Amino acid sequence: MLACFASASCLVTQTTGGLISGMLLFLVAAGLSLIFGTLKVINFMHGSLYMLGAYFAFTIYNVTGSYALAVLGAALGVGLFGLVFERLFMSRVYGTDVLMQLLVCYSFILILDDAVKIIWGAEFRSMGMPAAFQRPPIMVAGGVLPVFYLFLIGITVLVALVLGFLITRTRIGKIVRAAAVNPTMASALGINTTMVYAGVFALGSLLAGLAGALAVPVRSLVAGMGFSILIESFIVTIIGGMGSVAGALVGALLIGLVRSFGSIGFPLFTEGIMFLFMTLILITKPTGLFGKEL
Amino acid sequence: MRKPSIGRDALVAVALLALLAALPMIFPAKSFADFVMRASAFAIFATSLNLLVGYAGMVSFGHGLFFGLGAYSFALLMQKLGTSIPVAFALTVFINALVAAIIGAICVPLKEIYFSFLTLAFQMLLYSLIIAWTTITGGDQGLTGGVPRPPFLGVHLDDPHHLYLFCCTTLVVSLFLMWHLVQSPFGYTLRMIRDNPRRASFLGIQVWRIRVLAFIVAGVFGGIGGVLISLFVSSAYPDFAYWTVSGEAVFMIMLGGVSVFFGPLVGAALLLLLNDLITRVTEHYSLVLGVVILVFALGLRKGLLGFVMQAWRKYAPAAPGPGKNPGTQGRH
Amino acid sequence: MLKIENLQKSFGGISAISEVSLHFAAGSLTAVIGPNGAGKTSFFNLICGALRPDGGRILLDGENIAGLSAPAIVRRGIGRAFQIASIFPSLSVREAILGAVNAHHRWHARLGRRFPLTVAKPQADEVMELVGLTAQADTLSGNLSHGDQKVLDIALALALEPRVLLLDEPTAGMGPEERGRMMETVHQLWQRKKMTLIFIEHDMDIVFKFAQTIRVLSYGRVLAEGTPEEVRRHPSVIEAYLGARYDAEHPP
Numbered sequence: 029m030l031a032c033f034a035s036a037s038c039l040v041t042q043t044t045g046g047l048i049s050g051m052l053l054f055l056v057a058a059g060l061s062l063i064f065g066t067l068k069v070i071n072f073m074h075g076s077l078y079m080l081g082a083y084f085a086f087t088i089y090n091v092t093g094s095y096a097l098a099v100l101g102a103a104l105g106v107g108l109f110g111l112v113f114e115r116l117f118m119s120r121v122y123g124t125d126v127l128m129q130l131l132v133c134y135s136f137i138l139i140l141d142d143a144v145k146i147i148w149g150a151e152f153r154s155m156g157m158p159a160a161f162q163r164p165p166i167m168v169a170g171g172v173l174p175v176f177y178l179f180l181i182g183i184t185v186l187v188a189l190v191l192g193f194l195i196t197r198t199r200i201g202k203i204v205r206a207a208a209v210n211p212t213m214a215s216a217l218g219i220n221t222t223m224v225y226a227g228v229f230a231l232g233s234l235l236a237g238l239a240g241a242l243a244v245p246v247r248s249l250v251a252g253m254g255f256s257i258l259i260e261s262f263i264v265t266i267i268g269g270m271g272s273v274a275g276a277l278v279g280a281l282l283i284g285l286v287r288s289f290g291s292i293g294f295p296l297f298t299e300g301i302m303f304l305f306m307t308l309i310l311i312t313k314p315t316g317l318f319g320k321e322l
Numbered sequence: 323m324r325k326p327s328i329g330r331d332a333l334v335a336v337a338l339l340a341l342l343a344a345l346p347m348i349f350p351a352k353s354f355a356d357f358v359m360r361a362s363a364f365a366i367f368a369t370s371l372n373l374l375v376g377y378a379g380m381v382s383f384g385h386g387l388f389f390g391l392g393a394y395s396f397a398l399l400m401q402k403l404g405t406s407i408p409v410a411f412a413l414t415v416f417i418n419a420l421v422a423a424i425i426g427a428i429c430v431p432l433k434e435i436y437f438s439f440l441t442l443a444f445q446m447l448l449y450s451l452i453i454a455w456t457t458i459t460g461g462d463q464g465l466t467g468g469v470p471r472p473p474f475l476g477v478h479l480d481d482p483h484h485l486y487l488f489c490c491t492t493l494v495v496s497l498f499l500m501w502h503l504v505q506s507p508f509g510y511t512l513r514m515i516r517d518n519p520r521r522a523s524f525l526g527i528q529v530w531r532i533r534v535l536a537f538i539v540a541g542v543f544g545g546i547g548g549v550l551i552s553l554f555v556s557s558a559y560p561d562f563a564y565w566t567v568s569g570e571a572v573f574m575i576m577l578g579g580v581s582v583f584f585g586p587l588v589g590a591a592l593l594l595l596l597n598d599l600i601t602r603v604t605e606h607y608s609l610v611l612g613v614v615i616l617v618f619a620l621g622l623r624k625g626l627l628g629f630v631m632q633a634w635r636k637y638a639p640a641a642p643g644p645g646k647n648p649g650t651q652g653r654h
Numbered sequence: 655m656l657k658i659e660n661l662q663k664s665f666g667g668i669s670a671i672s673e674v675s676l677h678f679a680a681g682s683l684t685a686v687i688g689p690n691g692a693g694k695t696s697f698f699n700l701i702c703g704a705l706r707p708d709g710g711r712i713l714l715d716g717e718n719i720a721g722l723s724a725p726a727i728v729r730r731g732i733g734r735a736f737q738i739a740s741i742f743p744s745l746s747v748r749e750a751i752l753g754a755v756n757a758h759h760r761w762h763a764r765l766g767r768r769f770p771l772t773v774a775k776p777q778a779d780e781v782m783e784l785v786g787l788t789a790q791a792d793t794l795s796g797n798l799s800h801g802d803q804k805v806l807d808i809a810l811a812l813a814l815e816p817r818v819l820l821l822d823e824p825t826a827g828m829g830p831e832e833r834g835r836m837m838e839t840v841h842q843l844w845q846r847k848k849m850t851l852i853f854i855e856h857d858m859d860i861v862f863k864f865a866q867t868i869r870v871l872s873y874g875r876v877l878a879e880g881t882p883e884e885v886r887r888h889p890s891v892i893e894a895y896l897g898a899r900y901d902a903e904h905p906p
Contacts, residue, residue, distance in 0.1 A: 070435055130383065130572060132620070135615035138609065142608040143609065307428060310432065310440075507771060511756070513744060513745060517743055521736075524724055524734055524811075525753070526757050528725050
């Protein structure tokens with residue numbers, strides 16, 4: 029692995045690979061963090077939403093041939109799914125034992141994993157690069173930078189900016205933050221907390237679905253693909269700080285790069301390094317790099 | 323409050339063991355013995371998780387780590403080091419205790435949801451380790467070559483009848499020990515910490531330390547469950563450390579009733595029965611199980627045994643107390 | 655016995671306690687009074703270790719306990735009861751008090767025997783009898799009435815055989831008759847156990863009837879201290895808290 033640091037091309041390739049991993053992770057983690065920050069509930073099946081986004085995008089692209097449509101459709105579709113899930117199921121277990129919430133999410137992971145297997149089959153699927161992006165990659169210092177990567181990074185950065193803006197500067201953002209901090213008070217002030225919860229859950233789901241759709245050209249699809257990204261998202265929010273968009277970005281990029289460089293070394297190393305980071309943060313600054321006091 | 327008596331409970335345990343030992347004469351089918359052995363492993367595991375969840379108020383999502391660790395430690399010790407079964411058993415207990423101490427020390431100081439998720443993260447770390455370290459663990463195929471079962475003290479575990487008795491004995495002894503722990507002053511301190519950790523610390527209790535101890539005990543017994551399962555399948559599979567094991571254990575606890583000591587035992591048996599039923603009817607096991615869990619989570623909250631116990635309870639229902647969890651009233 | 659020197663505590667730039675120096679004699683019965691926000695509960699929190707002081711010393715029989723953890727301070731003999739009863743809802747009254755007795759004697763981590771420990775029973779029974787909860791011994795703490803929960807809260811602190819007992823608004827949320835009974839119980843406890851008792855209270859009738867000495871806090875500072883007679887005449891206290899007509903309406 030150290031040899032890679034000496035080679036510019038290797039450095040570029042691994043860095044860009046790490047960047048897109050990080051970007052995807054950021055989208056998922058941001059959604060998870062948003063839901064947790066506002067609803068005080070861990071959406072344990074958040075990884076399944078990512079998986080759904082990937083499969084939706086896969087199908088839409090195969091049917092329509094348009095990747096743009098696939099991404100849009102998948103994101104909106106998963107957002108809708110999240111909305112329905114929240115309204116019909118999750119909201120029934122608000123305020124109960126966290127174990128009940130876990131069981132509801134766990135049940136959906138099981139159901140969705142099998143549903144995916146039934147509809148799309150149990151084997152690994154892959155989509156390949158969409159037609160729009162089948163261009164020669166950009167060469168940077170001898171390293172490969174596929175055009176799609178730029179697109180992915182661009183979209184994610186855009187989303188991050190919009191999200192940040194939405195939360196901190198718009199009225200909607202204020203309402204969401206109010207409902208997060210003190211739902212009883214917010215409700216007494218006339219804020220429809222039910223709608224806020226539903227909306228936030230839908231938005232968080234949309235982000236996960238978007239991530240899945242963006243991941244399809246560069247990852248293979250299989251039932252259960254969401255779970256490891258769920259765990260990583262959580263580690264990201266620990267490192268970055270729960271409730272912080274900037275923290276999620278930094279944490280996700282960190283993990284993405286660690287994964288990328290770690291994968292060319294001993295594979296165990298990657299997991300270990302991630303955990304080392306996380307444990308270090310927990311010991312030194314438990315609220316995370318950008319986190320606020322909970 | 324019932325009159326506590328170690329002696330009386332020991333007698334009950336012996337009677338239960340005798341009953342279990344006699345059952346194969348009534349149900350001679352191999353599937354019955356298999357069922358009991360598998361149920362033993364999971365019952366011990368689920369009960370150990372309930373020590374944390376039900377009695378200490380520590381919701382661990384990653385308890386499956388110890389199930390897998392117990393299974394792999396034991397199997398590897400037997401396979402690679404050729405130790406005797408009692409030695410391997412003891413070493414496995416030690417390894418689980420050590421790992422539990424380390425992970426507990428890191429996770430316990432964290433706030434609830436962080437604690438829950440971090441335990442899960444550690445479990446997945448172990449899982450990745452198992453999958454990646456193919457030279458030692460056999461990777462995703464599981465351990466090949468079987469787990470040797472050399473005789474010890476006249477016990478021949480390759481004799482299915484001996485194995486059955488061994489599992490039943492381990493089950494009864496483990497449950498007895500855990501029951502005793504729960505009924506000891508330590509157990510009541512756990513309940514106090516569960517109900518009101520702040521007040522507990524204002525009684526001079528070092529909450530952190532007690533929680534880590536509970537975590538260690540739970541980890542040890544979780545590992546014992548793993549030992550049994552690895553003996554039963556004569557191997558160790560990565561599935562034993564996969565997150566679904568933790569999820570299923572949670573379901574077992576909820577199914578049987580979180581406020582009752584024997585809830586997890588009942589839940590384990592029920593879930594195994596359910597699993598067998600489902601796999602017999604369809605290949606879409608996850609789907610059906612998922613639906614069952616969903617229906618349960620949205621409907622039947624207190625678990626089967628909890629339901630029954632509530633009907634029996636003579637405690638004054640009066641005004642509902644400010645308990646933190648549903649089903650906290652009238653715990654054993 | 656309990657000597658507070660220059661205690662300081664700020665929260666994010668706002669000073670909750672500043673330059674508070676007080677002395678509580680051994681075996682005294684003191685009321686701490688003052689308007690809302692005066693810092694009374696913070697004062698208690700600092701003494702019993704729920705908060706770390708930013709400055710100053712808290713001397714318990716000469717030993718500075720400022721900054722120690724709550725369990726450490728508790729083990730040195732300071733017991734605390736809470737404004738909102740802080741109890742263990744799923745345990746019965748007897749079990750909870752036994753648990754507290756266990757904690758006091760460091761028996762709470764014992765694994766060898768069953769709960770309840772035979773050695774702990776007499777003490778628990780005594781505490782229950784002292785506070786008058788014996789009839790409720792087997793009731794779940796969570797099912798007790800509000801008043802009884804407050805009593806249990808005090809009982810839990812008593813089980814620790816404290817040298818100093820801090821009661822945060824022992825009569826909070828009670829009707830006038832219940833308040834009287836509660837304070838009678840507290841007073842009897844104080845007499846029997848000969849401990850240093852400090853209580854926060856808003857009901858001035860209670861305060862002037864039961865307290866030996868009074869400390870008045872306002873805006874995080876000591877406004878006045880002395881006997882009830884001295885305090886009720888004190889101009890600053892009248893201005894800040896009692897109101898000019900109190901004395902006229904409540905002749906001693």
